[in-house]
Structures are given as C-alpha cells and as structure tokens.
Amino acid sequence: MQNWQSDPVLCVEHLTMRFGGLTAVKSLSFDVGRGDITALIGPNGAGKTTVFNCITGFYKPTEGRIGLRHGIIDFDIGKQAATQSSSYVTHSAGGAVYLLERMPDHLIAKQAKVARTFQNIRLFAGMTLIENLMVAQHNALMLASNFTFGGLLGFKTYTTAERAAKEKAAFWLEKIDLLDRADMPAGDLPYGAQRRLEIARAMCTDPVLLCLDEPAAGLNPRESADLNTLLRSIRSDHGTSILLIEHDMSVVMEVSDHVVVLDYGIKISDGTPDFVKSDPKVIAAYLGVDDDELEGAESEVSA
Amino acid sequence: MAEFVQYLINGITLGSIYGLIAVGYTMVFGIIGMVNFAHGEVFMIGAVTALIIYVAVTSFMGTTAGAVFIALMLCLVAAILLTSLLNLIIEKVAYRPLRGSFRLAPLISALGMSYALKNFVNVFQYEYGSNKSVPSILTGHVSIITDANGFEAVLNYKNILIMIVTAIMLGIFWYLVQKTPLGRAQRSCEQDRKMASLLGVDVNRTIAITFAIGAALAAVAGVLYLVFYSSISYNDGTIPGLKAFTAAVLGGIGSLPGAVLGGLLIGLIEIMWSGYVSSDYKDVAVFSVLIIVLIIMPQGILGKPEVEKV
Numbered sequence: 001m002q003n004w005q006s007d008p009v010l011c012v013e014h015l016t017m018r019f020g021g022l023t024a025v026k027s028l029s030f031d032v033g034r035g036d037i038t039a040l041i042g043p044n045g046a047g048k049t050t051v052f053n054c055i056t057g058f059y060k061p062t063e064g065r066i067g068l069r070h071g072i073i074d075f076d077i078g079k080q081a082a083t084q085s086s087s088y089v090t091h092s093a094g095g096a097v098y099l100l101e102r103m104p105d106h107l108i109a110k111q112a113k114v115a116r117t118f119q120n121i122r123l124f125a126g127m128t129l130i131e132n133l134m135v136a137q138h139n140a141l142m143l144a145s146n147f148t149f150g151g152l153l154g155f156k157t158y159t160t161a162e163r164a165a166k167e168k169a170a171f172w173l174e175k176i177d178l179l180d181r182a183d184m185p186a187g188d189l190p191y192g193a194q195r196r197l198e199i200a201r202a203m204c205t206d207p208v209l210l211c212l213d214e215p216a217a218g219l220n221p222r223e224s225a226d227l228n229t230l231l232r233s234i235r236s237d238h239g240t241s242i243l244l245i246e247h248d249m250s251v252v253m254e255v256s257d258h259v260v261v262l263d264y265g266i267k268i269s270d271g272t273p274d275f276v277k278s279d280p281k282v283i284a285a286y287l288g289v290d291d292d293e294l295e296g297a298e299s300e301v302s303a
Numbered sequence: 304m305a306e307f308v309q310y311l312i313n314g315i316t317l318g319s320i321y322g323l324i325a326v327g328y329t330m331v332f333g334i335i336g337m338v339n340f341a342h343g344e345v346f347m348i349g350a351v352t353a354l355i356i357y358v359a360v361t362s363f364m365g366t367t368a369g370a371v372f373i374a375l376m377l378c379l380v381a382a383i384l385l386t387s388l389l390n391l392i393i394e395k396v397a398y399r400p401l402r403g404s405f406r407l408a409p410l411i412s413a414l415g416m417s418y419a420l421k422n423f424v425n426v427f428q429y430e431y432g433s434n435k436s437v438p439s440i441l442t443g444h445v446s447i448i449t450d451a452n453g454f455e456a457v458l459n460y461k462n463i464l465i466m467i468v469t470a471i472m473l474g475i476f477w478y479l480v481q482k483t484p485l486g487r488a489q490r491s492c493e494q495d496r497k498m499a500s501l502l503g504v505d506v507n508r509t510i511a512i513t514f515a516i517g518a519a520l521a522a523v524a525g526v527l528y529l530v531f532y533s534s535i536s537y538n539d540g541t542i543p544g545l546k547a548f549t550a551a552v553l554g555g556i557g558s559l560p561g562a563v564l565g566g567l568l569i570g571l572i573e574i575m576w577s578g579y580v581s582s583d584y585k586d587v588a589v590f591s592v593l594i595i596v597l598i599i600m601p602q603g604i605l606g607k608p609e610v611e612k613v
Contacts, residue, residue: 056501109503116501124494135491136502141484152479205502
C-alpha cells in the first residue's frame, strides 16, 4: 500500500468546478500522502490551477469535498463527522479534519494551514523581504500584540513574539540565500529570487500542506536544481507535505513521490512517477495521439 | 515680515487639521480604492461631540486651566470612541455589501451616507441653521516678532496645542503602520488583498480597523478644529472635508506622508491667500491650485504613478 493511501493528509473527492457552461474540473478524486511531494501534472488547460484554487479557497467548488487532516485522527470518520456537523471542522484527541470547501480563504491559511504560491508571482512588491515574511506570521503576532494595543505600548509578550518572528524570517531568508537583501523591496529582486521568496513566505505560515504552482517556471537549470534541494529540505526538515503543479518533467520525476495526471479536467492516471511515466494514457495525452495510434507512440517513447 | 510669520503659523495650524483628516481619506482609498465622502461628516460629528462634552464639563467645573484640560481630554476620548464606532457601522452597513460591486456604487453610497449624517446632526442638534460656539479655548499667547509697522506676530497657546497633538497623533499612527503587525497587514491588503487573505490575514477586519483608525484621526482633528475656531456648524463637515480630500489628492492619494504634506500646503495656501489677496476668494484659490497641480502632476506630489498589475 502506498503512503498516500495509508496516511493521507489531503483527500479530494468528486471535485467539480464549472464556470458557466465550461467544466474545468470534473469529478476529480485523489489523495495526497503526508510528507510526500505530490505532483499534479497535465497539458495546458487541464484544470490544474483550478484544483489549486479550490483547495486554497480562491474558488468555491461547484461540487465535491476537500478534506484536510491534522494529526492521526481517523480520516474517514473525521470527514463524516465534519460533513454532518454544521461546522467546517471536527476535532478529536488525535487531531482535526477540516473541510476546505466550507472555509473562507483566510481561515484555510490560518486554521487548516494550507499555503500556496502562484504561477505569476504575487509578492507584496512594495514591502521589504522581511516584511513579506512577517505578514505571513500575522495571526500569531496579532495575538501577541493584544490586537495592536500591546504592540503600541511595547508589551513584553509582543516584543518577544516580534523578535521570534524576525528570527524565523531570517532563518528562511538564510535558507533561500537572500539574507543580505532582507531590507530591499521584494519587487526589486530578480525573478528566480522572487520565486524562492514566495516559497519562503508560504513556509512562514507553518503550513501542513504547501501548494506550489509551477515553482520551476522560468528558472535556469542551476536555479531549478536549487529548488529541488529546497523542496526536499522542506519535506525532510519541516515535515510539510507538498503538492505541486509542474510542467518541467525533470523536476517532477526527480523530486515527486506521487504523480496525479489531469487532462481536460479528468484524472487519467495516478501513481508513482515510474508508473505514470509508462502509462499509455499519459503518453497519449502528452503527445496528443488517438487511441488506435497509442501502441505506436508507446513504443516510440520507450525506444 | 511679522505678517508673514503670523500667516505661516496659522497656515501650519490649519494645515495640521486638514492633514489629520486627509490621512483618513488616503488610507481608505489605499486599501479599498474608494473615496469615503462621508469622512468629512465623521470629522464634523467628532467636533460636535467635542462641543457637547466641552460645554457640559465646563459648565459643571468652570473654565479654570485644569477644568479645560480635563474637558479637552474627555472630548478627545469621547470623540474618538464615538466616531470610530460610527465609522465601523458605516463601513459595515453602507460599504461592505457593495464591495466587489461596480466602482461607482460605494461612491454613491458614501455620498448618501454623508447627506444622511449631515442632516441628522442638523435636525438633532441645530434645529435648522445656526452655528454653535463655545467661549474661546486657551486664550493666552507668546509674542514672536514685532515689525517696524508695529504688527506683532503671536503664537497662541491653542496653535501650540494643535501642532503638538497633531505631531503626537501622526507619530503614533506612523509607528502603527510601519512597525506593528496590523500596519503590515494594512499595507499588504493595500498591495494584494487576495494574497493577504491567503496568508491568513482577515481582510474584512483589517479594512474595518482602517476605517476606525481614520475616524479616530478625524475625531482628533474635530476636537482641534473646535479649539481653533471655537465654533462648529453641522455644515462644517463639507468644506473642511472636501479640502482635506483635496489635500490627499494634492499629496498623492494613497500616500500617507503625501496626505500630511498636502494638508499643510492647503492650509498655507488658504491662509496666505486670505491674508495677502482676499479672504472671500480663499476657497476658489484652494480648489484652483488642486486643478493646476492635477494637470501638471496627475498622481499628486508624492503619489506613485499607477502601475499596471499583471
């Protein structure tokens, strides 16, 4: 049994998203294993970003359920309990299950702890690097500053929390090799550095699940290799599960434990990288061949 | 020379008040891109509240220095609390339901709110017309310079009070925006509301707090306005409010230092024009300057040129 079947952190069930007459995602189901790097791949327009937007609360799905699990609570029982309740969450001694489709986006980040990055980078360009990372720690700091009053009066709980937040920001800046530019506006960074900063900002929210939308897009080979190292270290050092959309097959095959393939909003393959790589349906979707030509294409690829 | 110094002092004093109001306009515009035309009325209600409290306290305790001090402190606290609450309600009732609607909708709603508030205060407190005034607050002064013609430039205690209070309020406000988590959240919402939300920032709450802070600064401006002019009319939200809006646009709407700078400039232009040219035409002068500046610098003095978002 694979990790995503035995220990899932995210469970997407029958997710459907329609925009007027267009069905972008159709009855999609898949699991994301805890501690795995899971890749969501597919040709352009397959609906990958739509799936991300549903998970992170950017869109409200037309149909379907998206469960996210903290801890070791039984996922099926937890999902059922949450679904039957009027709330979006069920807690138990072992953890909690959140139903993301019921939650407003800021609570998905704050409580369910899902963070994401964007294909077209969305940093706060006018704020400094360190401020970008501090905004990601907003809720903890807000609490520590007694909703700003303590912050204005310089209470000790706040100054301590502020210092801890700065240290955490500095830790991530060090990790992405941008510590020397901490007080620069984020908009002035080169492209590759902006991508790294966006990942660091997402990590500052202490996510359980990190969703990366094409993190390697526009990176040169060296930056791409650095990215792989960063992703592996996020998984091994912080235990964060990663879900990523990627076009660069070398990244996908090298770092991911689990690959889900979409085409026209429908899942066509789901398994380990090796399994997916040799799946005829995937080859057909990528090369755009008809079913009867499939065998020929398959032999070409394996040749 | 003494004349000029006197106008400078008065201009900076009046400009401080405009600056405090302008910060509210510019902050709300920065965060949700709407012009809150009811902001002038919020300022007026702050001033009227101050007037009522001041009259109540001084009639009870007399007008000794201590009593006036206590009265002004109470005025500040009451005006800040009342207007903050009022602005929170206005935002929730009149603006939030229209967020995401077409651009003119919240603007029209704000104009409606402005007239509703003005007429409410008129009927409730003024019985159609008349200014309400208090005896001059803080009457003393220090002499600064006397020129050959015997004209004496003075620095009134109330001018000193207005400048100091404005400086303190702007200092606190600057610290709040630059150094606290709330300020960072406000600035992040200003740049990309959706992204801030995805990082766990409660955008609705942040916007509501922004309205409350704007109202608190307007309330302080209202108290200072009462100290400066010793009288307030239900109609005083309109013209000073519009001048503060002008100040925000002049300084570059969305820019906080711009709002303060714009306020000072508008105050100086108004007083200088009244002094050297004609006090009847002071409003004509102020708004003409606005038009000229906008033609030459459409984004205002400290505003950044509009950058297309990808």
